[in-house]
Amino acid sequence: MRFIIGFLSGVLGALAGWFGLAMLVIALSGPDRDGGIAMGAFFNIGPVGAVVGFVAGVLLYLKFGITRETASPADGAQPPAATAPKRARVSRPFAIVVVAVLAGLGWWAWYELIRSPYLTHGFMTLEMQFRLPAGMAVPQDASTVHIMVEEGPQYLEPGLGPSWHGTDGDHPVILAHVTLSRKTSRRAVTLELPGVAKKTWRLDLAGDPDPMPVFSPWRVPAGGADPKIEMNYRLKADR
Secondary structure, three states, X not given: OHHHHHHHHHHHHHHHHHXXXXXXXXXXXXXXXXXXXXXXXXXXXXXXXXXXXXXXXXXXXXXXXXXXXXXXXXXXXOOOOOOOOEEEEEOHHHHHHHHHHHHHHHXXXXXXXXXXXXXXXXXXXXXXXXXXXXXXXXXXXXXXXEEEEEEOOEEEOOEOOOOOEEEEOOEEEEEEEEEEOEXXXXXXXXXXXXXXXXXXXXXXXXXXXXXXXXXXXXXOOOOOOOOOOEEEEEEEEOO
């Protein structure tokens, strides 16, 4: 047990030294536009701090993590005239602090790397197409087209871009895109046009979706009230 706590204390010191020295170098270096200083500080200079921190963690364990107590004489035995030998044991408060801090760091790493709220594929572009009924005119001003994408706890307003409408045969089509970033099972799209009631579509995407090489089938909104505006979409990974 003493070896395990001592090793964990060294690991905690190594982590503190690595990140502490890297952050110090970054802070002293000033603005870093391309990230080169931060990468060099973390991967080239940080390990030096890790070695120093590991040694410091072990030394702190030897100084504060071990307590010595006098061994109690057996029942009926007379205490010797000389001082009884002291027995070394791990300091319980020190061990609790070390284990608690490492457990917290482990949970944080598990959450960020495995259970991260962000998509595994990073930022992903959701491309949407809204097909209007044949003969229905596209709004003249793009500012009158209001689209909102619900992604879990956040709401996103897609961009229309310079070429924000086209045609599909006799049907006018409105084109939009937005960047998705979060893992969630709740995604929906709403569309509002001048003189048309708000339309809402639920997206059949997994909580952590993979890219979609082709557009989904056309689908009508919830309720399906006239006019029959249809929507389809595809998902592209940005990296």
